[in-house]
Amino acid sequence: MTSIAQKKQNRWNLVVNLILLVIVILWSIPIIGLLISSIRPQDDVLSTGWWSAFSENSGFTLDNYKRVLGGSEHTFVNSAGDTVRASGDNLGRAFINSFTVTIPSVIIPILIAAAAAFGFAWMIFPGRKLFFTIVVALLVVPLQIALIPILRDYQSLGLTGSYLGIWLAHTGFGLPLGIYLLYNYISTIPRDVFESAFLDGARPMVVFARLVLPLSVPAIASLAIFQFLWVWNDLLVALVFLGGTNDVAVLTQRLANMVGSRGQDWHLLTAGAFIAMIVPLLVFFALQRYFVQGLMAGSVKG
């Protein structure tokens, strides 16, 4: 390469880097603004922009977080026009609720999907192809289609507002993608891995638990992150099946409520939003590699 071409290359690189830097800053500014606002004193947040936090320097505080997490006794009018009295553990409770909803909603569908994927990949039974075709077709079916019928079932079964109900709902809506992803992985495990086990007289369930599950850990990890982010961040399924009571409401529901009822209380909203974001962000940064793998393997979800 000549030195002129080299120089041209360098200049080109500089330009590309600059453009990328601008884009990255643009992308990050909304989050940075939220983060800074959430630790500014109430009066500051409501009177000046977050960018003036650096010039004014009236200090930072964790008061917003204390108020949002602990919650003081107060009344307010919600979006529907009713006066609601909120008391005691506010988002702290919703935080635990989110975990209670999310953990089984991730593990249960993965267990069931892995078993099904194993069945589809390594067993012969009537209707195998038909059933799998249905799974593929269901990949893109919008979950909106299920809301009314399932809500009716839940009303007659007494499952509305229960954890079991929402776990099963997330399981149902997560299964097509789960089966599809895990099938793609499990069907590529070499046949001789199983054959020796079967020859030794191991039952399929034992082969599944001892061989297939451990061998599928990378695929399961991707799926778990996928499902985790999806369930934790979901609003619609929670709204429909958990209902509005604060006892069971998850973070997204409470945050959406706060937007409706206290849309101008920016000091609280920003802190609340950050609390809702912190867990998925941690998961995301810790396990980004698996998440990307999962995205590659198939990314259509109904």
Add this chain to the structure above:
Amino acid sequence: MTTTDIRSEKRGVLASALITLGRLGVSLFVPIVAFGILWAGFIFLRDSNASQAVIAIVAIIWGVGGVAMLFWVTDWLVNRAPLSVAKKLQPFVFVGPALAILAWYLFVPTMRSLYLSFFDAQSNNFVKLDNYIFAFTDAKMLESFVNNLMWIVLGTGGAVGFGLLIALMADRVKLEKVYKSLIFMPMAISFVGAGVIWRFVYAYKPAGEDQIGLLNAIVTLFGGEPQAWFTMAGWNNVFLIVILVWLQTGYAMVIISAALKGVPSSIIEAGRIDGASEIRIIRSIIIPFIASTLVTVSTTIVIISLKIFDIVFTMTNGNYGTEVIASMQYKQMFRFYHYGRGSAIAMVLVIAVIPVMWYNLRQFSKREGF
């Protein structure tokens, strides 16, 4: 035959009958115990006054352990059956639960929604196509169709366009990982969380006051009038779509970036030697090479835009002309309790994804091994 033979035969029959009975007893006993444990857990969870954290932990163990136990018990049961029967049942121990849940939650509901969509609000009277006539003629519905189309075109175009641009540029620099990580980050944030973030960016205060929203602060800095962005007819949709683009660009970028790594460098080098400009190389070599990836990514984001709900629900609740199909459906269900219309609108969403479904199925049927 001697008498002893007959006696021992009798004892044999009795013994085997007893054994069968015993086996049957055990076969019943284990599932009953399993069911008892599950039921006790259910009662505890329903009636307990223990602290929230304790209930949460019990709920998690009960839910997850329950599923594992059900698998184990059915497998155990099937293996007690005669070998020929067990062999036939075995696959369904694995596939059965998934199929049952899929049937309950997605397959049958599609049929039930189709059925309900021909009935009135309380699903009592057959109303023929009235709900569909509503879905395709109501002013709000038509508004939501137009808006959804905007979401699909601008949202998908924006996310894929930016994603492609960033992926192409990041491919050429050293700090690729850092840049990509930061652009990808919003993927982890919920639509509701993103809503709050962007509400803050769009926040409006009357002229003369200090603006706390970034966008209005910039506008006033350049001497403009502060705007209430969410009430600007037409444009407010664009401001909402920006949020989706912000969230989904990272996804498009990551997938496209992986596809870019698969473009053989020999072809690109050959193009360079022939003196093609960088733009030309991108247009004539790289884009055609990753075309199928672009289609996949676009399809996924089209489906997300089609079903968009959370952003609209939290930001404007469909007011000021920002209604979309999914928010209309939610309102028909929970504000007007009109199950017929709600179902018909849900069917509209299903009809809209049929082309994608058909495409997926065609790809699938081409696959070997099935």
